Amino acid sequence: MKRILIADGNIPADRAVFTRFNGCAPSGMFDQLLRTGWSNIETEILYPTDADAAASLPLEAYDGILITGSNSNIYKREPGTLRQIEFAREAFRSGTPMFGVCWGLQLATVALGGDVEPSRSENCRCEAPFGEAITLVQDDTGCIHPMHKDRAKVFDAFAFHSDQVSRLPPNSTITASNRNFIQAAEIRSEKSVFWGVQYHPELSGAGMAGFLRGSINELYQAGRYHSLEEIEAAAAAMESFAHAVPIAEAHSRHFEKIDPARFEFRPLELINWVEKLVIGADNDR
Template sequence: MLRLLVAEGNTLEGRRHIAESAGATPAESYAEVLRIIAPEAVVDMCAPADAGGAPPQALESYDGVAITGSSLNIYQREIESLRQIDFVRELFARGIPMFGSCWGLQLATVAAGGEVEPNPSGLEVGFARKIALTDRGRVHPMHADRDVMFDAPAIHGDIVARLPQGAIATARNAMSDVQAAEIRVGQGVFWGVQYHPEYNLHDVAAVIRRYGQALVIKGFFADLAELERYAADLSALGTDRQRRDIAWRLGLGSDILDDRLRWAELSNWIASLVRRKTSRETTK
């Protein structure tokens, strides 16, 4: 049996705001996906941004820790970010495998000595398009079953500007040279992506609605009515994935619509934990 921990990247206020539009906090949604991928796993949650946000069990009892996205900007170094940096450094020190989406990748980068900055190209909203595996990424187990180029749900305005020493970039696109990476510190191994494999279309629609007028101001939509039509299309397609008309109109393929393909990195990470756990138990 695997025991997994999902670390919420948002503050209390941030996760309440997200739950109002999405119906769940990022950690709750993430945990549900992990339970579907690995029905045998026990999945706990914690909020290391909070004072007293420790996990329900001792860290060493977990086989792996997944880190959600966040509305924080790590270069601002608020106390909520600093607590999470310390949390990830402890995970590295203990050799506990980690996976991170978006903020999770940025958090591990900074914890290991790299740099994160605002993206000079601006926001990557809704979907990260034409993500291409690097030469190292094509043979990396994190991306098993991925095509050499694919799309993925995404929402971020910050990017990894410099990876830590020894880290490898495994995917990139026109918006970011680091769309996925492996980071190692001592015995600790982190796999992370700048996109959100855990997001479904309803999650993306909620993000679009939550950003609202800000996306209109930035030119992604002509007005709020157009934004709402786009979000409604996403929600309709999320409910009925046979809506070929919507999928065609929005340019969405199986890499978005097929859960198995969209969850590839998460499934591969869990598979690596199973292999690691089995190997460890057979050598006892």
């Protein structure tokens, strides 16, 4: 069996909000995906923001470490955030393959000396519910990164963030971006390799609906939507957004900036990380 440690990036109050609107915290979503997707994977959930958090095993004993998204802002350097930064540094020293989504990418960036700031994009202070026209970066040979295997060259994905990676640490490679943000990267330390994305490949339409409803006041105050009713309408539209399900005319305005035909409902980056670096890494460590 392979063992994956899931590090939830949220403080207890935010975990409670996610549980109310999504049925579980982000760590629970990944736990379900991993347990249903692979019969040979065991999971453990850790809350490194909590003062008393401790993994049951040394970090080098796990086959993978996964860092979820979070409602926190890393540049505020709150006590729980500082604990998470130190956890990420320990993870990089462990030699265990790492994967992160949204906050996970931001945390890995800061842990190794990069920078994260509030969004500076004039076009997009808050990227939600979609990351639009994300484009894969080809290397000198024309190949894309293995994290993005089976992705279209340009695609749309669920997204939910108001902060951005503004400077990656040394030994990093941007693997995807759009006109506003770095959208994916590989970060290497002396021992560990980290794959991370700013968007949310793990989410379903219902999951994004929960994200919107859980942050309804924050989204309105940030000016992302003009009214609370508009946010609820967007959440209702997301709830019915699924593979091979036609978009209702009443919901079509919420999808005008994306191409549903290039939307991928499988968590491809998670799948590729598990298959390549967790299951496929038997002799590499």
